[in-house]
Amino acid sequence: MRVAVCYFTGTGNTATAAREIADRFGPDNPTDLYNIELLPATVDPDFLARYDLVGLGSPVYAYNEPPAFTRFLRELPPGNGKPSFLFMTAGQDPEACLAQPVRTLRRKGYDLRATVCLFMPGNVGCYWFEGDEMVFRFLSPTRRFSTRDMERERRERIDRLVRSLLDGRTEYESVTPWQRFVSWSLRGAFHHAAAPLMKLLPYTAGGCNLCGICVQTCPTQSISILNRRVRFSTSCTVCVRCLNVCPEHAIRVRWPLSVLNRPKQYLSPGWSPPKHD
Numbered sequence: 001m002r003v004a005v006c007y008f009t010g011t012g013n014t015a016t017a018a019r020e021i022a023d024r025f026g027p028d029n030p031t032d033l034y035n036i037e038l039l040p041a042t043v044d045p046d047f048l049a050r051y052d053l054v055g056l057g058s059p060v061y062a063y064n065e066p067p068a069f070t071r072f073l074r075e076l077p078p079g080n081g082k083p084s085f086l087f088m089t090a091g092q093d094p095e096a097c098l099a100q101p102v103r104t105l106r107r108k109g110y111d112l113r114a115t116v117c118l119f120m121p122g123n124v125g126c127y128w129f130e131g132d133e134m135v136f137r138f139l140s141p142t143r144r145f146s147t148r149d150m151e152r153e154r155r156e157r158i159d160r161l162v163r164s165l166l167d168g169r170t171e172y173e174s175v176t177p178w179q180r181f182v183s184w185s186l187r188g189a190f191h192h193a194a195a196p197l198m199k200l201l202p203y204t205a206g207g208c209n210l211c212g213i214c215v216q217t218c219p220t221q222s223i224s225i226l227n228r229r230v231r232f233s234t235s236c237t238v239c240v241r242c243l244n245v246c247p248e249h250a251i252r253v254r255w256p257l258s259v260l261n262r263p264k265q266y267l268s269p270g271w272s273p274p275k276h277d
């Protein structure tokens with residue numbers, strides 16, 4: 001079987017998960033990985049026709065998928081029954097955000113065979129070190145995950161996902177009505193308020209040396225430098241990559257999104273963002 005995996009990633013977690021899924025498919029099922037920020041805005045139907053199975057992956061932002069992934073799904077060509085699967089990465093409650101992407105894919109005629117949610121370090125969560133382990137607690141005072149716990153659980157889930165796809169079985173994560181409600185109620189706030197506000201809320205504090213790294217690595221080309229000032233635009237997808245890659249830690253976000261300010265920089269180990277010209 002030939003597999004394509006198309007994913008959006010802000011800080012590399014979803015790219016890491018995509019690579020782990022490809023490794024699990026193994027050499028008998030060659031898997032090509034595509035970061036959607038490097039694909040054309042509208043995917044050519046001939047591109048998908050080359051594959052027997054299409055995987056789509058996204059992180060969870062505020063119980064939803066980021067606007068960049070929404071746009072990508074909307075622009076996908078009609079599925080015409082193409083076998084597909086969906087995976088989401090999140091720091092705490094990933095099932096919550098499945099409803100909308102599942103609906104979009106089904107509406108477009110994709111034969112969705114599996115959905116899976118994978119725990120990854122929360123890139124806006126609270127984390128600290130216990131010995132050499134990073135420990136996370138995101139939105140919950142009681143649930144604690146170390147990176148090792150996450151890796152173990154992720155391996156099991158990816159293994160189950162790939163086995164079910166290869167055996168021709170379906171495997172879906174369950175989404176409770178409450179999770180659906182939370183996702184639906186935050187969707188408008190995130191897509192229609194938070195993302196556009198990112199034109200106004202970020203600023204560069206002292207220390208910006210105009211190196212342009214944030215401009216080159218923004219996945220949605222939302223940053224520019226004009227008159228020796230870093231400027232942000234409304235196409236931001238709130239991926240927090242710029243806050244993490246700035247070598248001077250100079251990017252800050254004003255209230256009410258000041259929660260995005262970094263206590264510590266985070267990029268998935270071994271991953272670095274692609275550079276745009």
Ligand SMILES: Cc1cc2nc3c(=O)[nH]c(=O)nc-3n(C[C@H](O)[C@H](O)[C@H](O)COP(=O)(O)O)c2cc1C
Binds near residue numbers: 008063
């Ligand atoms: C703006 C924003 C909102 C987030 N909201 C959630 C959330 O609602 N639930 C959750 O579990 N994780 C949330 N996260 C954490 C990310 O989903 C998680 O770290 C993900 O694996 C990041 O993937 P990436 O590195 O591929 O971008 C959020 C991250 C960002 C940047």
Ligand code: SF4
Binds near residue numbers: 213245248249250
């Ligand atoms: S990456 Fe940081 S230092 Fe470089 S231009 Fe952007 S804000 Fe300034």
Ligand code: SF4
Binds near residue numbers: 218235
């Ligand atoms: S401006 Fe920053 S947060 Fe917004 S899309 Fe670009 S890198 Fe991501």
